[in-house]
Amino acid sequence: MNEGTQKKYVHLQQILDELGSVVIGYSGGVDSTLLLKVAHDVLGDHALAVIGRSETYPSSEYQEAVALARSFGARYVEVTTEETDDLKFRENPPDRCYFCKSELFGKLAEIAEREKIPWIADGTITDDIGDFRPGMKAKKEKNVCSPLLDAGLCKEEVREISKFLSLSTWDKPSFACLASRFPYGFGITKDNLSKIDRAEAFLRTLNFRNYRVRHHDEKTARIEVNTNEIARLMEPEIRERITAFFASLGFTYITLDLKGYRTGSMNEVLSPDVKSSASS
Numbered sequence: 001m002n003e004g005t006q007k008k009y010v011h012l013q014q015i016l017d018e019l020g021s022v023v024i025g026y027s028g029g030v031d032s033t034l035l036l037k038v039a040h041d042v043l044g045d046h047a048l049a050v051i052g053r054s055e056t057y058p059s060s061e062y063q064e065a066v067a068l069a070r071s072f073g074a075r076y077v078e079v080t081t082e083e084t085d086d087l088k089f090r091e092n093p094p095d096r097c098y099f100c101k102s103e104l105f106g107k108l109a110e111i112a113e114r115e116k117i118p119w120i121a122d123g124t125i126t127d128d129i130g131d132f133r134p135g136m137k138a139k140k141e142k143n144v145c146s147p148l149l150d151a152g153l154c155k156e157e158v159r160e161i162s163k164f165l166s167l168s169t170w171d172k173p174s175f176a177c178l179a180s181r182f183p184y185g186f187g188i189t190k191d192n193l194s195k196i197d198r199a200e201a202f203l204r205t206l207n208f209r210n211y212r213v214r215h216h217d218e219k220t221a222r223i224e225v226n227t228n229e230i231a232r233l234m235e236p237e238i239r240e241r242i243t244a245f246f247a248s249l250g251f252t253y254i255t256l257d258l259k260g261y262r263t264g265s266m267n268e269v270l271s272p273d274v275k276s277s278a279s280s
Helices: 003-019 030-046 059-071 087-091 094-116 133-140 155-164 190-205 228-231 236-248 265-269 271-280
Strands: 022-026 045-055 075-080 211-216 221-227 253-256
Touching: 003 155, 003 265, 022 030, 022 094, 030 045, 030 155, 045 059, 045 094, 059 075, 059 190, 075 094, 087 094, 094 133, 190 211, 190 221, 190 236, 221 228, 228 236, 236 253
Parallel strands: 022 045, 045 075, 221 253
Antiparallel strands: 211 221
16 A cells, blocks of 8 residues: 555544444445445444445345445444335436435434434545535435545545455445436336346346446347457357347347446436536
8 A cells, every 4th residue: 555545544544533433324335345344443333334225226235235244343234225215216317316315314314313323424435526426415414424535535545445454345346326227317116127137137147347237218228348348248159148138138129338338327418507406
């Protein structure tokens, strides 16, 4: 670990020590795993991880989150979130993430009050600032703090510290909730979330590293993989296995995005005005 990252790591420990006790929204991703690990190291059982379960969260991610929390002895609880019961969420407006985060942070606040823990924290990092993230509004409303952000950590530094701490997530691909796979305005249903979950799980069995399956209209799937993996996806055997499995899920048109995998591709159609109004 280089000197600059080392200083930020020490700063993160100091921030968490000053909090005294904290409830952490924990997903098992790169950022929240580092936050939980360091919080547990500093605060012990005064750090409580909350793992949310819903149709927007793949079962494989949930299982990994539980296994990771157990692996370093962190205290955790599970909570079921019901964002798919919210009509506004199901309508899938550009500020959809606001309703999802409001549901999650509301559950965290209930647990924090019950446990008499004064602080709620999430895994926001410097890379998240300036991106289109309507959930930030919900975070402000619930007074959620972000120790990784306060320590000035970016994704590369989070991975560097995670590797130093021997966390298996240090090189884990980024993940976003399954609701991000649908075009804005396309209604989100539990059945369609399940289809996307199964489609992406199948790509995972084929050892693709970064991927998304975007669900367009009722019959079209748009696959994104790293550009250096496009050639492998197009190999006859791999392509035929994918098309056969996706067809079994109900997709008629199975397409490949030649731009390749990228986060937030559904936001590319939004104007700056829409992004500004949805984030404020």
